[in-house]
Amino acid sequence: MPSVPQTYTISDFIEWNSKKQLLLAPDFQRGSVWSPSAKVFLIDTILNDYPIPQVYFRTNIDPVSQSMLREVVDGQQRLRAILEFASGKLKLTSKAPRHRGKTYQDLDVEDQELFLSYKIPAVQLINASNADVLEIFARLNSYSVKVTPAELRHAEYSEPVKWAIYDATREWHVLWDTYKLVSVRDSVRLKNTSLIAELFMALDDGLDDGGEHAINKYYKTRKDEEEEYFKPLRERMDLIIREILDNAEEGFKDTTFFDAPNFLALFCAVGFLRGFLPNSRATIEIEGLAGVGVDWQIGRVRLAEFAQAFDEQDDEVQRYAFFVAASKSTTHRISSRKPRFQALVKALHRNVAA
Structure with a gap:
């Protein structure tokens, strides 16, 4: 034959x-x-x-x-x-x-x-x-390499939820090309779509547990939604990412905030302060800060302090203890996400001490 x-x-x-x-x-x-x-x-x-x-x-x-x-x-x-x-x-x-x-x-x-x-x-x-x-x-x-969950979703789904996330991943290539939020190797395996999916999920349902299981659930529950459903989510996502990049100072892209887990936390903090993020388990105790706005002049200083504390793994300093300790633990659980998110919300809001 x-x-x-x-x-x-x-x-x-x-x-x-x-x-x-x-x-x-x-x-x-x-x-x-x-x-x-x-x-x-x-x-x-x-x-x-x-x-x-x-x-x-x-x-x-x-x-x-x-x-x-x-x-x-x-x-x-x-x-x-x-x-x-x-x-x-x-x-x-x-x-x-x-x-x-x-x-x-x-x-x-x-x-x-x-x-x-x-x-x-x-x-x-x-x-x-x-x-x-x-x-x-x-x-x-x-001889096939085992597919990643992201590759499997890309093959399995053809509904608008897939294309909304894929298009955003492709169009925000600066996040992978310049800021290295996800490595080139992982981007080839479509793992960057997982991060973008998490951003959509946060804007849609609020910050909660994440990871591949949660992303799979999101695709499944949104598979019948039309293209129009995702447009406002995409618009808000673009505004938040653009605001973060516009306010990122020289060298900021080399900090923990351009590692995927803490970029997600920063994204959600900015989105929450802009009034774009729904309340969830992560916003308990700080609901009153929703939509109050971001003070980047003060926020940039505080983010630099957070980044330095993280680099030094200094969780003994009370001011940053929750953030550093939470950043060391699993990044997909709300128990880790909530303290990082809330610390960043307070850091970026001018009237609340970090």
């Missing part, structure tokens, strides 16, 4: 489909389940000439009829989206900002040519049996 790696253009797949030489729903594949957003994102990837994963298909050759039938064994969703767009049935949305509102027929000739000539990497399994196909995928999967 030969396996032949090759590349084929999108026009090849269109031709095979029109001649009924392409089977998109063999026993190996699920039914069509991609959301419109996922389809548009793929088309945008192609129109930007970025690579997409290879597809696998079993090529059954009949020497008597001199015909070939290609059964897609991996990549059905991608090919369905491509063929749907090529037929004019898929209109691009905000997930394809350069071509928003366009169908294939609305594209410039140059973009149509780019789309049709785009090369898709593929592996042909010539006259492979079902057992051969299953064996191949068992072997491929045996």
Whole structure:
């Protein structure tokens, strides 16, 4: 059973489909389940000439009829989206900002040519049996690196909750590129989406327990929400992040506040003082400070003191004891988050002693 790696253009797949030489729903594949957003994102990837994963298909050759039938064994969703767009049935949305509102027929000739000539990497399994196909995928999967929870969510969900978080992660790339809130290695594994998800969760429900289990629950409970639901959350998130970065002094990005756990605490403190954060278990005892505003002139001094105390691991000084001790403990539990959050709220509010 030969396996032949090759590349084929999108026009090849269109031709095979029109001649009924392409089977998109063999026993190996699920039914069509991609959301419109996922389809548009793929088309945008192609129109930007970025690579997409290879597809696998079993090529059954009949020497008597001199015909070939290609059964897609991996990549059905991608090919369905491509063929749907090529037929004019898929209109691009905000997930394809350069071509928003366009169908294939609305594209410039140059973009149509780019789309049709785009090369898709593929592996042909010539006259492979079902057992051969299953064996191949068992072997491929045996070499796979275990996926992270963030990667699993990105693969599992196609609803607006995923795209709201993913788009924010991508557009706030300065947090990873410049401020190194999440390392490049972890960003490749989509762990930066976990931090952005926590920011959405705090703005939506208030600061509480976090971590991957809580993020999974948030995706699940928000999967039926439309895109409009997340827009005000995103707007508030952008305002808070921009305010923090605008007030970050030279060297501040090298402090604990640009480690993900304490950045989250700082984000929530600023959001709470701006009136953007709902009350939760973390705000008990300080509800009266919600929306009173931030004094960055004093706050910058106090944040520097917090950072120095953290660097020196000085939890003997009463003024910073709760913050330093809580920063040493698990970062996902409310028992650790609450004292750090409340200490920062008090540090950033001009009328309350830290």
